[in-house]
Amino acid sequence: MSPPITLMVQGTTSDAGKSTLVAGLARVLRRRGLAVAPFKPQNMALNSAVTVDGGEIGRAQALQALAAGVAPHTDFNPVLLKPSSDIGAQVIIHGRAVANLSARDYHAYKPTAMAAVMQSWGRLCARYEAVLVEGAGSPAEINLRDRDIANMGFAEAADVPVVLVADIDRGGVFAHLVGTLELLSSSERARVRGFIINRFRGDIGLLQSGLDWLEARTGRKVFGVLPYLHGLFLDAEDALADAAADVRADEAGGGVLRVVAPVYPRISNHTDLDALRLHPQVDFRWVGPGQAIPPADLIVLPGSKSVQADLGWLRAQGWEGAIRRHLRYGGKVAGICGGFQMLGRQLSDPLGLEGRPAAVPGLGWLDMETELAAHKQLANAAGRLDAALGGGAEVPVRGYEIHMGVSSGPALLRPALWLAPGRGDGPRADGAVSEDGQILGTYLHGLFDAPEALAALLAWAGLSGAQQADLGARREADLDRLADAVEAACDIDALFGHALPKRTS
Template sequence: MTLPFRTLMVQGTTSDAGKSTVVAALCRLLARQGVAVAPFKPQNMALNSAVTLDGGEIGRAQALQAIAAGIAPHTDMNPVLLKPSSDTGAQVIIHGRVRAEMNARDYHQYKTVAMAAVLESHARLLARYEAVVVEGAGSPAEINLRDRDIANMGFAEAVDCPVVLVADIDRGGVFAHIVGTLACLSESERGRIVGFVINRFRGDIALLEPGLDWLEAQTGKPVLGVLPYLHGMYLDAEDAVQPAQAGAGAFRIVVPSLPRMSNHTDFDALRAHPEVDLRFVRAGEAMPPADLVILPGSKNTRGDLAWLQAQGWPAYLARHLRYGGKVIGICGGFQMLGRTVADPHGVEGAAGSSAGLGLLDIETELAREKRLALLEAQARFDDAGIALRGYEIHMGVSNGPACERPAFVIDGRGEGARSEDGQVLGTYLHGVFDDPSAANALLRWAGLRGERAVDTAALREASLERIAEATRPVFERLLSVLSRAGGSATARSGT
């Protein structure tokens, strides 16, 4: 098909307005039409990340969007990734590799360098694909971030592309969000917004129509469509953890909601499991009885370890194990289970060493170099052969007697560790519950009797198809609007 754009950007009036899912839907719809399309996010701030085939690290949402487009995730799809390690600092990742740890002020000065990386990646994607669909970050109306902006209108202006603005009606105040956002933009920025998408609507559309008419009259721009609130979606979250809620299953899994928890998508398959009740426990909340406790990954292992200790988790874990419960640690959670976690180079904060939980006989030292690796292999778990899919993203090395009792054996090589009594297990592999055979083996070890693990790939694919179908009227209206724009500057985007 002949497209009226090369680059199209989706921005939102707020964070979590639905930018990621709209981009994924547009990528899927374009791919259905035989268009070679790639997703792109200039700058992402997220603790959920994915490892790419070219050996780098990008935001989880861009990996999902690549799946929607039918292509392999690549570091050019998210050239700048910020992984917060504190309230004021973050690890800065450029083209998939750690560049530095910076505070907010230093990064603001660094944005000119980051913008060069952004434009370089965008140019490479345009050379390889017919279309690039771009996701903005946060909101373009954040006045304090307008200077040197690389994430929203700063990028759109630099590459001269049209913009679709998404607003979430479920939050309330959707018309104020849209009109207020336009009021905060410059004339040229307002001019490149080609229309609005209202997301997460539930109710009688007839009651919304007077508001839509008013919005179009006030702004002179079309509402491209209204997307319904879709329940039961299985899509990788970019960052926010859904509120804790009681599950339907009888097998109880508890996860501490660490302040700097990373890659909590590890638990998506368990949340969807029909026999599992998974709870995230936040600061100050009561720790319920559990069959299995899982310590998640962390972007600040020593800081989150101190949080666990201050919240009383050591005593809870000791009681849990005394009554026969099991514990799994993933990545940073694995490191916390050991005797010590040392950070001699200050890669995650102040240099120093912390006493661990002492549940595994290992010691961990954080290193400057981050290990990034994809894994898809047959492995041994206890006496069973399992299909193991996962990935590693960590900056530490763990050693000790517990490593002689590995969690998994892969091609004759041990991975992870176990306690001498067999109740505690640690692994550096994220995504270990995504394959049904691995999930079943781990849950059997933890005490669940059943073989009903979730096929996460099938759930994800079904959800992508659902959002694509829901977005199809928006897509068709968008193509019509852009085609009518003809020779305007925005219609010539990416050339």
């Protein structure tokens, strides 16, 4: 097998469009009949996904795998860092947690991490016709150059060409591109083929003089200018979606259900709420620190990487009293993973996995307690809602589990879900529903993703006659829309350095 086509997308800043461009290019190459894989050597994110080989990778790489038409694999993101504090993170290598390290200790660990990166890279290059690499942050961070494995350090080790992407919507695009190039070493600069400008809106003719100057100044080609794609929905790597994209009551028409969720400091897998955020009959609001908690029909407590600390933040922000009033007036509450654990009587961390060993009282609305354990549960799962939530019907549900807690107590005798077992006979109970039916909790991420489950849970929360909404179909449509835009705006053959097959699908 000949060496694969390779290209690394690096950005001038975080959120310049690296993940989006790799997803778009992956779909472009797939439609041209190539077997393509995404690759991110090192990712730092609290949004993750479970892979086909039973590991954990960044959620953006799972989306890129979907764009490429392949099952997510741990080789697509061999090093994942999940921040547990401002100076420390859980280190996940080839899908498995191996340590909790401070930033300084991780810097010393990087040679070991780099070895894992190159192992995955070798396997992908032997299996795929094309591998698209995504960098992290910016390659021009001077303090991070030593032992770099995320940007130019990897590009140099693997000998891959680089394209720089910059976001023009934020302003300063020419300074970003020229400045980044100037801060690279001569060998790093030599492997930068050119640039892609992202999120442009307006008359392209007014930009042309700037593009001509950039090419003359740097001696490198501008391969394309991607338009600002309004309303594009793709799974976020880590940052919360722009509130401006949320559906509001005055845009949604009749029968609006009000849903709110707290943005605690270590919120994780907030993509669980995307199906709610995008539903045309749901007025969804994220509530950040210091913001008033608005009236709602449903309050959702999302996942957390540091459950005890985020529970303390929740109390300090006044959520405990707000939820108590909400329940008193008949409102519904749903907790997912860490949010589910918060709803119990007690949270124990005897091993100090999320900080100092401690046990703290939970919110106490479900009769159970949770103890954190060293083993992390990682699994894709499917099953059905309990009849209490499904209106007596067999309502399918699917998602994935990523958690370190073990919960026990009488509340679990009224499960929220029944999941297909990994071993043995019969379905496996998951989560809990309160006796009065107002509260549900589950370890299943993706609870709202399946259209049937979403409709049933919206009905449970008080929305009758919910419109059908399919998050998966929306995601696929937007990937195709993105790929169309990339093909229309970019010189694909020049970007990859030679003629590629024509589109076949």
